Amino acid sequence: xxxxxxxxxxxxxxxxxxxxxxxxxxxxxxxxxxxxxxxxxxxxxxxxxxxxxxxxxxxxxxxxxxxxxxxxxxxxxxxxxxxxxxxxxxxxxxxxxxxxxxxxxxxxxxxxxxxxxxxxxxxxxxxxxxxxxxxxxxxxxxxxxxxxxxxxxxxxxxxxxxxxxxxxxxxxxxxxxxxxxxxxxxxxxxxxxxxxxxxxxxxxxxxxxxxxxx
Amino acid sequence: xxxxxxxxxxxxxxxxxxxxxxxxxxxxxxxxxxxxxxxxxxxxxxxxxxxxxxxxxxxxxxxxxxxxxxxxxxxxxxxxxxxxxxxxxxxxxxxxxxxxxxxxxxxxxxxxxxxxxxxxxxxxxxxxxxxxxxxxxxxxxxxxxxxxxxxxxxxxxxxxxxxxxxxxxxxxxxxxxxxxxxxxxxxxxxxxxxxxxxxxxxxxxxxxxxxxxx
Numbered sequence: 001x002x003x004x005x006x007x008x009x010x011x012x013x014x015x016x017x018x019x020x021x022x023x024x025x026x027x028x029x030x031x032x033x034x035x036x037x038x039x040x041x042x043x044x045x046x047x048x049x050x051x052x053x054x055x056x057x058x059x060x061x062x063x064x065x066x067x068x069x070x071x072x073x074x075x076x077x078x079x080x081x082x083x084x085x086x087x088x089x090x091x092x093x094x095x096x097x098x099x100x101x102x103x104x105x106x107x108x109x110x111x112x113x114x115x116x117x118x119x120x121x122x123x124x125x126x127x128x129x130x131x132x133x134x135x136x137x138x139x140x141x142x143x144x145x146x147x148x149x150x151x152x153x154x155x156x157x158x159x160x161x162x163x164x165x166x167x168x169x170x171x172x173x174x175x176x177x178x179x180x181x182x183x184x185x186x187x188x189x190x191x192x193x194x195x196x197x198x199x200x201x202x203x204x205x206x207x208x209x210x211x212x213x214x
Numbered sequence: 215x216x217x218x219x220x221x222x223x224x225x226x227x228x229x230x231x232x233x234x235x236x237x238x239x240x241x242x243x244x245x246x247x248x249x250x251x252x253x254x255x256x257x258x259x260x261x262x263x264x265x266x267x268x269x270x271x272x273x274x275x276x277x278x279x280x281x282x283x284x285x286x287x288x289x290x291x292x293x294x295x296x297x298x299x300x301x302x303x304x305x306x307x308x309x310x311x312x313x314x315x316x317x318x319x320x321x322x323x324x325x326x327x328x329x330x331x332x333x334x335x336x337x338x339x340x341x342x343x344x345x346x347x348x349x350x351x352x353x354x355x356x357x358x359x360x361x362x363x364x365x366x367x368x369x370x371x372x373x374x375x376x377x378x379x380x381x382x383x384x385x386x387x388x389x390x391x392x393x394x395x396x397x398x399x400x401x402x403x404x405x406x407x408x409x410x411x412x413x414x415x416x417x418x419x420x421x422x423x424x425x426x427x428x
Contacts, residue, residue, distance in 0.1 A: 115389075115392070160402070160405070160406060160409075161409060163389075163406070164386055164406040164409060164410050165410075166389075167382075167385040167386040167388070167389040167390065167406070168381075168382035168383070168385050168386055168410055169382070169385070170385040170388075170389060171381040171382050171383065171384040171385015171386065171388060171389075172378055172381040172382055172385065174381070174384075174385060174388075175329075175377075175380075175381040175384060175385075176381065178329070188374070191374070192374060192377070192378040192381075195374075195375060195378060196378050196379075196382055196414070198417065198421075199413075199414045199417030199418050199421065200410070200413045200414055200417055201417065202416070202417030202418075202420045202421055203412065203413030203414055203415065203416030203417035203418075203420065204413055204416075204417075205420070206416045206417065206419070206420040207412075207413065207416055
């Protein structure tokens with residue numbers, strides 16, 4: 001019994017590795033059961049013994065990509081901050097946004113797969129709960145420095161603003177790396193991300209000043 | 215001769231109509247030569263007499279979507295502004311961003327096709343020049359109110375900032391309408407877009423104040 005379970009786990013890992021390589025080179029379109037089975041040296045049917053369907057396999061790859069991103073951000077956060085007389089929360093937001101850009105540029109196809117993967121079932125799209133929880137962790141990275149910037153904001157507004165700022169940076173990175181809208185060189189993209197985060201932060205601080213009793 | 219050319223133009227229009235309907239219901243994945251030929255009552259080969267390939271047909275549909283968007287925005291811009299003691303440039307930016315959200319929500323599949331359509335040829339992605347010019351027009355909508363807000367900025371910075379703000383709003387709209395990240399209700403999305411644009415604008419004004427000789 002144990003051996004069967006162990007073999008299942010091994011096949012799972014081998015399949016995730018193969019799917020990860022396929023996505024890294026060809027994106028989601030490269031996920032094909034026959035190719036994966038060939039790579040993993042198993043029968044096509046064996047894939048469905050360890051994954052309910054290919055979407056579940058893609059989610060497993062995407063979870064790895066998210067973990068890789070968290071690891072990447074943690075390394076950036078532990079490095080000493082750049083010099084300057086910046087507000088530390090603003091500096092942290094700029095570093096987070098820059099890290100996001102760097103990660104997306106370095107892992108372009110895998111990063112796109114995080115957002116391009118859509119499952120439309122009979123009841124609309126379905127996403128595993130654990131995947132939603134992973135994504136919430138990503139937003140919460142932004143919440144902390146925002147809370148330091150605006151201790152007056154309630155939790156719900158902070159959560160919404162964190163998601164908004166994340167999405168805004170995501171938009172700049174996504175369109176910037178997308179050749180269709182004339183891909184921008186990395187230095188320009190960094191400038192864009194920084195100008196966006198700095199003006200949002202300056203706006204948040206200005207709005208707070210305006211609200212303080214004069 | 216003339217009749218042949220006229221027939222070509224007619225077939226072109228019928229094919230664009232058919233492709234537009236296909237994209238509106240099933241997205242880019244619904245673009246299939248056989249289906250289109252059936253809809254247009256022509257032979258599959260006839261498609262390639264009027265379009266070099268299906269990508270060119272998709273560009274033609276996307277150009278219509280962009281024109282529809284410009285028309286939509288023009289109507290919003292000509293309507294009387296909301297009440298309030300807003301800076302008129304800020305109010306205009308908020309209205310543009312809201313219009314973008316409304317258009318994307320109302321024409322979701324067509325709007326996604328504008329960004330999902332990628333052509334990778336042997337020399338990388340290729341985009342017709344006229345399509346790039348169309349997109350530049352979209353960015354320039356944002357440039358005017360930005361210039362009013364920051365007359366001190368040089369043209370290059372304004373252009374880059376306009377593209378940045380467009381991309382940021384696009385990110386909020388795109389992730390907000392995407393069910394995978396928990397689709398948000400329209401009212402929350404409007405709040406997000408407005409808080410983003412207002413804080414960017416407040417930041418731009420604050421940065422300008424800081425720069426003015428005291």
